[in-house]
Amino acid sequence: MKLIEFTHQGYIFNLSFSDGRCFEVDLSELIQQHVSENQLSTAQIDPDWGCLEFNQGNIDIEPSTLYNYCLHKNR
Numbered sequence: 001m002k003l004i005e006f007t008h009q010g011y012i013f014n015l016s017f018s019d020g021r022c023f024e025v026d027l028s029e030l031i032q033q034h035v036s037e038n039q040l041s042t043a044q045i046d047p048d049w050g051c052l053e054f055n056q057g058n059i060d061i062e063p064s065t066l067y068n069y070c071l072h073k074n075r
Contacts, residue, residue: 002050003063008040015066018050023070030069034059 005016011028035054042054051060 001063001067003045003052003066004050006043006045006052008043010037010040013052015052015070017063017067021067023074025070025073027069031059031061 002018003015004018007014011026011032012024013027014022014024016022031054039054042056044053045051046053046057046060049060050063052063052066053060
């Protein structure tokens with residue numbers, strides 16, 4: 001499974017995955033230690049792996065990690 005699309009407002013991300021599921025989730029707990037609010041604008045999707053990347057790929061989150069985080073937070 002891959003991340004295929006996202007938008008965000010601060011640390012609140014709307015994430016769309018290749019299985020058709022979409023989530024709105026606050027990623028601050030997951031990434032705030034590694035990605036400052038100023039660096040959120042560097043977010044992009046790695047086209048090969050479907051990871052959410054920051055700072056030109058220096059920080060990335062695997063799509064399965066994102067997906068599981070979303071499932072846990074949206075219970």
